[in-house]
Amino acid sequence: MATTRREFIHNGLAFVSLGLAMPHFLMQAAAADPMGAAIPGVPAIPAGKILVVIEMSGGNDGLNTVIPYTDPNYAKLRPNIGIKASDVVKIDGNLGLHPRLKAFGNLYEKGHLAVVNSVGYPNPNRSHFQSMDIWQLGNPDLDIKDRVGWLARYFDDDGHLKSNPLSGVTLGSSLPLTLFSEHAPVSAVGNGRDYGFRVDAGDRDAQLSALKALYAEGTVAGGNAEFIRNVGSEAYSSSLQLQQALDHYDTKAGDAAKYPRYNGFAEGLQTIAKLISGGLGTRVYYHSIGGFDTHANQPYQHGQLLGQLADGLSAFFDDLALQGRANDVIVMTFSEFGRRAKENGSAGTDHGAGSVMFLAGAGVKGGLYGEAPNLGDLDDGDVRFHTDFRSVYATLLDNWLGCKSSAVLSGAFPHLAFV
Amino acid sequence: MALSQIESAKLGHLLRRAGFGARPEEWDAYARLGVAGTTDALLHPERAPDHLGSVLKDIDGDFVDFHNMDSVKMWWLYRIAHTQRPLEEKMTLFWHNHFATANYKVDNPAWMWGQNETFRANALGNFRTMLKAVSRDPAMLVWLDGADNRKGRPNENYGRELLELFTMGVHGGYTEQDVKEAARAFTGWRFDRDSSTFSFDAGQHDDGPKTFLGQTGNFNGDDIIDIVARHPSTAHFLCTKLFKFFISDTPTPADTAPFERVYFNSGYDVRAVVGAMLTSGAFYAPAAMYSKIKSPVEMVMTTVRTLDVPMSALNYLPGTLRSMGQDLFNPPNVKGWTEGQSWMNTMTLMERVNFINQVVREMGNRGEFSDKLHGAIARAGMPVNTPEAAVNALWTTFMPGRQPSVQTRAALTAYASNGWKPGEARFENKSSGLVRLILSAPEYQLA
Numbered sequence: 001m002a003t004t005r006r007e008f009i010h011n012g013l014a015f016v017s018l019g020l021a022m023p024h025f026l027m028q029a030a031a032a033d034p035m036g037a038a039i040p041g042v043p044a045i046p047a048g049k050i051l052v053v054i055e056m057s058g059g060n061d062g063l064n065t066v067i068p069y070t071d072p073n074y075a076k077l078r079p080n081i082g083i084k085a086s087d088v089v090k091i092d093g094n095l096g097l098h099p100r101l102k103a104f105g106n107l108y109e110k111g112h113l114a115v116v117n118s119v120g121y122p123n124p125n126r127s128h129f130q131s132m133d134i135w136q137l138g139n140p141d142l143d144i145k146d147r148v149g150w151l152a153r154y155f156d157d158d159g160h161l162k163s164n165p166l167s168g169v170t171l172g173s174s175l176p177l178t179l180f181s182e183h184a185p186v187s188a189v190g191n192g193r194d195y196g197f198r199v200d201a202g203d204r205d206a207q208l209s210a211l212k213a214l215y216a217e218g219t220v221a222g223g224n225a226e227f228i229r230n231v232g233s234e235a236y237s238s239s240l241q242l243q244q245a246l247d248h249y250d251t252k253a254g255d256a257a258k259y260p261r262y263n264g265f266a267e268g269l270q271t272i273a274k275l276i277s278g279g280l281g282t283r284v285y286y287h288s289i290g291g292f293d294t295h296a297n298q299p300y301q302h303g304q305l306l307g308q309l310a311d312g313l314s315a316f317f318d319d320l321a322l323q324g325r326a327n328d329v330i331v332m333t334f335s336e337f338g339r340r341a342k343e344n345g346s347a348g349t350d351h352g353a354g355s356v357m358f359l360a361g362a363g364v365k366g367g368l369y370g371e372a373p374n375l376g377d378l379d380d381g382d383v384r385f386h387t388d389f390r391s392v393y394a395t396l397l398d399n400w401l402g403c404k405s406s407a408v409l410s411g412a413f414p415h416l417a418f419v
Numbered sequence: 420m421a422l423s424q425i426e427s428a429k430l431g432h433l434l435r436r437a438g439f440g441a442r443p444e445e446w447d448a449y450a451r452l453g454v455a456g457t458t459d460a461l462l463h464p465e466r467a468p469d470h471l472g473s474v475l476k477d478i479d480g481d482f483v484d485f486h487n488m489d490s491v492k493m494w495w496l497y498r499i500a501h502t503q504r505p506l507e508e509k510m511t512l513f514w515h516n517h518f519a520t521a522n523y524k525v526d527n528p529a530w531m532w533g534q535n536e537t538f539r540a541n542a543l544g545n546f547r548t549m550l551k552a553v554s555r556d557p558a559m560l561v562w563l564d565g566a567d568n569r570k571g572r573p574n575e576n577y578g579r580e581l582l583e584l585f586t587m588g589v590h591g592g593y594t595e596q597d598v599k600e601a602a603r604a605f606t607g608w609r610f611d612r613d614s615s616t617f618s619f620d621a622g623q624h625d626d627g628p629k630t631f632l633g634q635t636g637n638f639n640g641d642d643i644i645d646i647v648a649r650h651p652s653t654a655h656f657l658c659t660k661l662f663k664f665f666i667s668d669t670p671t672p673a674d675t676a677p678f679e680r681v682y683f684n685s686g687y688d689v690r691a692v693v694g695a696m697l698t699s700g701a702f703y704a705p706a707a708m709y710s711k712i713k714s715p716v717e718m719v720m721t722t723v724r725t726l727d728v729p730m731s732a733l734n735y736l737p738g739t740l741r742s743m744g745q746d747l748f749n750p751p752n753v754k755g756w757t758e759g760q761s762w763m764n765t766m767t768l769m770e771r772v773n774f775i776n777q778v779v780r781e782m783g784n785r786g787e788f789s790d791k792l793h794g795a796i797a798r799a800g801m802p803v804n805t806p807e808a809a810v811n812a813l814w815t816t817f818m819p820g821r822q823p824s825v826q827t828r829a830a831l832t833a834y835a836s837n838g839w840k841p842g843e844a845r846f847e848n849k850s851s852g853l854v855r856l857i858l859s860a861p862e863y864q865l866a
Binding site for chain 2: 057058126127128129130165172173174175186187188189190194195196197198199200203206207210211213214215216218219220221223224225226227228229231232234235238239290291293295296344345346348350351
């Protein structure tokens with residue numbers, strides 16, 4: 001893709017530099033022009049706390065993530081893939097982290113890591129897709145008609161957030177259901193660098209103004225055409241702002257944070273750190289790491305993934321501290337389900353139920369929450385769930401993002417004390 | 420023979436939905452056949468020559484390296500660009516998303532390629548035969564751990580997804596116990612890594628009695644497939660997916676019921692079901708026309724075909740498609756791409772617009788754009804002597820049967836009018852810019 005990169009610099013910068021070189025008041029004017037017609041002057045999002053959601057897709061094996069290393073049933077259930085008590089990163093007398101989560105152990109010691117055990121919901125669904133939808137919708141009732149993600153509902157309920165396409169940002173090129181509604185204008189920004197329209201320099205002004213006119217309100221009405229028109233107008237205004245934000249990043253601090261190399265997940269975290277430091281005002285970032293569906297040959301693959309997760313996040317928090325934003329960010333991890341307590345015949349584990357969530361950051365009250373899994377009392381071969389995942393969501397909505405969780409979650413859920 | 424406007428709109432719709440648009444000379448040939456004749460030709464790919472497969476294979480090593488994933492991606496895109504059997508390729512794409520398998524786990528491009536050929540061979544064939552072939556497919560046996568499924572220690576992965584995603588659907592009426600019993604029936608299914616062929620390990624097969632969907636017997640995997648293929652949930656699930664693929668995103672049970680009857684009456688024949696769909700009233704309903712969001716592959720390849728862009732200049736397509744959210748041979752998970760509105764967000768829309776700019780610019784740089792465009796304009800037989808006429812001719816060339824709104828027309832005309840000098844070099848610049856804008860408009864993203 002060298003060509004594309006080169007062309008981007010030669011041709012695309014003509015456009016991008018428009019964003020970089022413009023004084024702020026002109027930026028606002030640009031964002032308020034016909035492409036961003038729904039955005040009167042682009043209200044700045046009120047300064048607030050930031051939530052970074054990490055999706056661990058595939059169904060993370062909670063029992064090999066936070067290990068009940070003193071429970072004799074653990075070794076019995078997992079003769080081949082169990083983690084030895086001598087290898088775990090012990091966090092209390094009974095529980096320890098997977099050895100590749102060593103960096104999480106350090107966060108835990110600092111009091112910056114909350115571990116919520118046995119999280120789930122009643123009548124667990126073992127389909128990847130249905131269970132993922134349940135977590136992303138924040139609702140175990142899949143028959144609901146309104147398939148709006150739980151954080152999209154938070155945006156929908158807040159006028160400020162609803163009017164800015166950068167209220168929510170997801171990396172990569174697809175929007176997760178968590179952030180998806182017809183109203184919430186969330187931006188998928190890829191790797192950040194290439195987020196902009198590339199128009200030939202020679203015909204740039206004429207092309208851009210025509211392009212803006214094609215995506216202005218009223219060119220198409222109804223259905224998918226209008227949906228696309230909305231996305232296009234958001235793409236235009238958000239790309240200007242985002243390129244400006246990336247330019248604010250303190251690269252020296254980024255280098256000092258020592259993000260692991262050759263780790264796409266960590267690269268994404270660094271992009272998030274850049275956008276946070278650039279003061280975009282984004283409230284929710286979404287990033288995912290996949291491959292947790294470890295039906296076979298689990299030990300190597302699972303260890304690799306957990307290492308990427310912990311090492312990447314560790315650098316991310318170092319970076320935020322250097323940028324002076326450590327106190328503004330909480331990271332939440334989740335996965336669609338845990339895995340069966342008993343290993344299967346191919347050195348792996350099949351789809352199970354309750355699992356573990358992590359909350360990390362300087363704003364977190366570290367420690368253990370929920371109840372440790374009881375392997376002597378399984379529910380049809382699965383870890384029994386004790387803490388409803390919506391309690392974690394409610395805690396974050398009420399105590400961190402500062403909104404009313406009962407409206408977003410259609411009900412009240414008891415808070416946990418991690419924030 | 421000139422088609423009426425209505426026929427022309429229907430033909431364009433048919434070729435977008437059941438193929439990847441048409442090259443200019445193909446359009447002429449299809450126009451001579453008419454809508455009914457074209458439908459018949461599309462449904463019978465075996466009547467059209469397929470020298471492409473052997474030509475591409477013969478130059479293995481030069482053009483295609485079957486051990487390199489990007490190379491296999493290009494091999495498939497090459498086929499889509501040049502096929503004389505567009506529905507066969509369209510159905511291959513459908514099956515790729517139905518039996519979604521990803522190389523990021525399989526880690527063997529040659530097996531991924533082999534699976535793609537299995538989809539092509541059964542593209543419009545019998546669904547039960549397809550299920551049996553897919554269940555024996557090396558890439559699938561790796562992807563869903565079938566090759567690790569052992570007697571006494573079953574691996575549920577394939578059994579579950581066979582029921583949930585390939586046949587009956589998640590609410591199709593099976594239980595967790597049915598998943599486990601299906602997994603037992605498929606124990607011992609293996610393949611030989613050197614020859615990439617299916618094998619059966621009797622020592623690892625559980626040949627004891629199983630109770631599956633209320634029936635009891637010493638079932639093996641084929642027996643399970645026989646039972647699910649004749650289950651009403653399978654007919655409903657498959658016909659719903661095909662309806663969404665060919666007709667519209669939100670079918671009701673009443674919409675799909677007639678096609679479920681065809682599924683059973685034809686003995687699970689995909690060609691019969693697809694044929695019924697392509698000749699149905701629902702297919703040509705005004706609400707269905709230009710209602711579906713093109714997938715990235717559809718958007719890119721209809722553009723490549725309509726503009727006749729040489730594939731040799733497009734080696735970056737695998738990366739482009741990945742940025743647009745459709746990394747071929749790497750669907751996000753076994754459920755495949757979600758499609759519909761999920762294709763479209765700020766990032767992927769930018770990638771679409773940027774692709775159009777790149778491909779038109781590069782054609783211009785190579786001196787190909789003008790001739791091909793003027794050829795297409797001449798074919799449409801429409802004047803281009805004023806900005807208004809040029810907008811009209813170019814819009815109709817790319818979107819027959821759909822009119823731009825007043826505002827859209829005004830935006831394009833304003834662009835064309837600025838410095839308009841027909842017949843001179845400046846018009847060449849305008850035509851290139853106009854095509855970029857038309858192919859970047861929201862309307863062009865719809866099929």
